[in-house]
């Protein structure tokens with residue numbers, strides 16, 4: 001029986017990989033779009049008005065951002081160190097696709113990647129030019145300089161499909177990443193490659209990517225369904241006749257592109273108490289925009305709550321970049 005020996009819940013966003021002055025490159029985009037916050041949508045100026053009493057001007061001053069940045073780098077270092085110490089044989093990642101592989105022609109709810117290998121490579125010049133400011137600068141944390149091939153985990157992927165059938169999940173199946181030549185991306189989505197590059201430090205073990213459509217309505221799974229998905233994957237791992245030591249990661253979040261510390265703290269509390277109820281009770285309209293990626297934490301919780309593993313949060317840093325509260329809350333938990 002395969003054993004889960006490490007559990008990781010982690011943010012993976014660009015602000016982890018860029019300096020505070022580069023965070024500010026995102027401000028023009030922040031000002032342009034409408035943002036989900038606590039179940040409603042607002043524009044930038046409405047958010048400033050709404051959050052006037054939260055002192056976010058001081059929180060997003062360059063000195064404050066630098067303190068948050070330094071703490072994040074230390075926590076990423078701790079996460080990588082934990083990975084090295086535990087040294088799992090294989091990895092299962094609950095991640096998502098952000099229009100990197102799947103586009104408007106088809107957006108599956110849950111996809112199991114069953115390929116022998118996962119390709120990944122640098123962008124060409126034209127694709128790089130399509131990246132918005134503040135994102136381009138973070139690419140080093142998601143992409144290699146040369147095309148690489150990472151090992152997949154097809155044996156476990158097939159077991160997840162079988163357990164999915166038994167558990168009444170209708171899953172999508174992929175043997176190689178969908179490739180759209182007009183897209184800004186090709187290869188493995190960032191929610192997986194951030195783990196490869198910054199947690200595994202490029203010593204990538206065979207990995208099973210489980211892709212959830214966290215972002216794009218109308219077929220985002222409910223919180224409860226994400227939890228059940230994680231439980232189903234735990235059964236597939238437990239039934240796997242193998243002596244391999246497995247890491248399980250939930251990759252994404254925390255609240256963004258507008259920070260909501262309430263929802264982030266709800267996650268820390270529920271995970272510390274191994275309590276699925278507050279997670280499963282989260283309504284769809286609280287899991288929108290980047291915050292939607294917390295669905296991957298819920299699936300990881302479904303997979304990990306039944307294990308003996310435990311551990312503390314490595315950090316929580318609400319990395320504000322404006323007085324409107326835009327930015328990304330960075331959080332990490334490691335269970336050993």
Ligand SMILES: [Fe+2]
Nearest residue numbers: 013191252293
């Ligand atoms: Fe993301």
